[in-house]
Amino acid sequence: MRFGLFGAAQAQRNQGPDVDSAAGFNDYIEYLIEAEALGYHSAFMVEHHFTGFGQVSATLNLLGWIGAKTSTLRLGTAVLVLPWHNPVLLAEQAATIDLLSGGRLDFGVGKGYRHNEFVGFRIPMEEAEGRFNESIDIISKSWTSNERFSFHGKYWQFDDIIVEPPTHQQPHPPFWQGAGSQGSLRKVAARGHNLLLDQFASMDETTNRFNTYKAAMLANGNGFDPAQVAVARAFFVTDTQEQKTEALHRRMTAQRRLHAVSQTPDNNNKASIMAFSDTFEANEEATLFGDPDHICRKIEWLQNQGVDYILLNGGGTSRDNLRRFAKDIMPHFRTESSARIIAA
């Protein structure tokens, strides 16, 4: 079983002097440096814009800084929203990080789902899928073509280009995509991309999605390796029921804030990530909050469903939470490869 991290730093514009803001980013970097030392496999980072509460916007720049400060941690995006980016510039940026990090980039991409971002960039939500697909094509071509090419699409046109630098991973860094609906899951599998499952869906729904993707990958002849599916889950190691209840309420407050910026004016945003139940009970069920025994049992259940890779999210940048999970929970789920290294 692999354990990575999923999250972001905060650097707010309105918090006054920049000392606070820089600290938000720098704390997160220090958190991930320690995470690598504790045995975490990866850090996946969001991209968001215009929230006013300081989410990470220039994901590949922060991720690159983290790459320079670490040596084995996989550097993931979860997810870069392709409709906002010139695909050739993004291919160059990602290739640069992959090259500098010696091939540690996990290139997670999405089509966007937040209303406030489509408004800000003035891109109609209806174009999201078309722009996403076109960008995937251009980025793939940019990374793999050693010859000059032209591309004349609906949204982007380029003439006589060769895109540099080369990526370190060959033929290119792995693509990861988030998906929730049956149709989306099958599309991800059809492309042979890796799958990110969100932190909000229930454990049952998550395993349904896992199985849909697995079946589609096998049906398509793409083969299936459980390391291709990363399941995001919020985590918080607590000692008492009171701590746990308090942490779940904090989480629900933060979720509602995100929901508010993401929702469309007609209150009908159809993205699967928006469709989770936000009751206290649903949150308790979907998260890894509680004492180490409780968390271990939930992870075992996921493991029995075939899940082999969990991306842990939350607890702010609590070092205590990070350390306790590594000390009290990770050792129960040693990967075969770790076991082999220990035996060698």
Next chain:
Amino acid sequence: MRFGLFGAAQAQRNQGPDVDSAAGFNDYIEYLIEAEALGYHSAFMVEHHFTGFGQVSATLNLLGWIGAKTSTLRLGTAVLVLPWHNPVLLAEQAATIDLLSGGRLDFGVGKGYRHNEFVGFRIPMEEAEGRFNESIDIISKSWTSNERFSFHGKYWQFDDIIVEPPTHQQPHPPFWQGAGSQGSLRKVAARGHNLLLDQFASMDETTNRFNTYKAAMLANGNGFDPAQVAVARAFFVTDTQEQKTEALHRRMTAQRRLHAVSQTPDNNNKASIMAFSDTFEANEEATLFGDPDHICRKIEWLQNQGVDYILLNGGGTSRDNLRRFAKDIMPHFRTESSARIIAA
């Protein structure tokens, strides 16, 4: 007198296995880490695309990596070509690097001059100036507005955005611009931006440009500090005339290659950076190639014209050249502030 560096790494797509390519980038990073230790003030890095000979494309990503590996080196761009970029994404990326580096970003920008890049991005060269000006406005507003705003320009539109993270430097990182013609120099001064003078123009032409900018800054009431003008010069410390001649020929070959990708089909690219004389004698005159005495005399001449900041370019990533300049030449031009630090 301040000495910084100006240049780029190479990571070529067609050199076979990526070991070579990664080495090109990694060598450059190691070169700049040593440069910081030797007392160099800054590293300014180019942005270019589609050359096929592996110039740096994702400048802020490579620069960020260098920022994470250094602690005092100023991180400059020379220059980011604004017409290629979504200005809000670029403002976010630059702010992230400025924040993470504790305010070390020098934000050099230009409108582009290379034919092959305008073709590749399918942007008419006639739009360069308009796009440049609009981007400057959006980036400035993005960095300085603590409130949501909308922008409806000719090339870019945004609605109800607040751009994060904040920059570390307040009100924002310094803008630097390249300029050569009298009109362009006056425009840079009118904006109060800092000035980058290219490495190709003769010593006389360079001081003419310096004086035009200085006069315009004073006339505009912007004040003038010589630290606001960085003069790029190729440098190579040699022991024999033969070494010097050989190095100048290497330089001329490289220049012709750049000229070929930059020139327009009508052979009439009007950018001032294209107008230099490429005779051997002109190259000898404009560069700092030769033994330490010879180089010191040329720098003294520039110093007597008022120049106080030189960006050294060239010699590939020769550590020997970097060290000899630091050891044999820099001590003759101790800055007042260094002298004060030494006296304290």
